[in-house]
Amino acid sequence: MQDLSFKPKAFLFDLNGTMINDMEYHTQAWLTIMNEQLGANISYDDVKKEMYGKNHEVLERVFGKDKFTAEEIKTLSFDKEKRYQEGYFPNLELIAGLDIFLEEAKQHHILMAIGSAAITFNINFVLDGLKIRDYFSAIVSADDVEISKPDAETFLKSAKALNINPADCLVFEDAPKGVECAENAGMKCIVLTTTHKIDEFNIYNNILGFIEDYNDPIIKTLFK
Known part of the structure; x- marks a missing residue:
């Protein structure tokens, strides 16, 4: 569970259920x-x-x-x-606290990317609708991978696009298959409890913690 000593160099976000509760x-x-x-x-x-x-x-x-x-x-x-x-x-809106979190990450010079099974059409719908595109240095969509999650391709491509070692990336996910994708990529993960129950993630060993939204105290530890 939670490892407060881990200081990631990049944040990788799933989209649906992780950035927006849709x-x-x-x-x-x-x-x-x-x-x-x-x-x-x-x-x-x-x-x-x-x-x-x-x-x-x-x-x-x-x-x-x-x-x-x-x-x-x-x-x-x-x-x-x-x-x-x-x-x-x-009802298009960011999950509570994410707007502040994105800005804090930017101020701390932490690179950010989206690694999602959503198609580009839907990612653009969210990024442009909420005007948050400038926070992200890379976007990997369903259109950019050969094999979907839980294969590691999505998050490995995201890390490569940022030029960051996979082990230095922290993934935000909401689904077991997404957490498995992160685990397969050698990445730690924080899980949003928007879509699935905590006991659905019992088999995974890369989870630092579970949060309801980005106002959770765990979030603050990532910048210390």
Whole structure:
């Protein structure tokens, strides 16, 4: 658990559920499409369990690998993202305390990057909608990797883009697969409890602590 002696040189952020609390809107968008358009008869909780990786991977896990053509997947993915953005836009905001945390990190000359399974379209929606793009020196999206989380590629590419050793990076995540990605990359992690329960992370050994938001006292120790 918490290791107050660790002083990271870079912060790597997942996006959904970590910087913004929007996973409910992603899940609801998929739920509507899967049940109303595709007749899956799947529950909200079951959709939530499949909410990691790229859109085509989500569809393949639920419906099988050969169910849809590439063009159909592209159309379904666009529909899902449109539904998500329309639903979430009126509530678009950073998780509490993150605005101050980003500014503090900048003042302490800590490099920051986003390493997310979100597509560039959705990352731009958040960064430009909240006007926080200038805080980040690198962005690695689903469009930039061959293999999704929990493979280490996303966070390793983020560290490489910052020219920082992976062991000197601290990852902020909200999902078990994201924590596993960080562990596979040799990185420590702080977990936001926005999406998953603490006991869902019991198998991971790289977690420094759990926080509800960025006002948690753990955050202050990172700058001392």
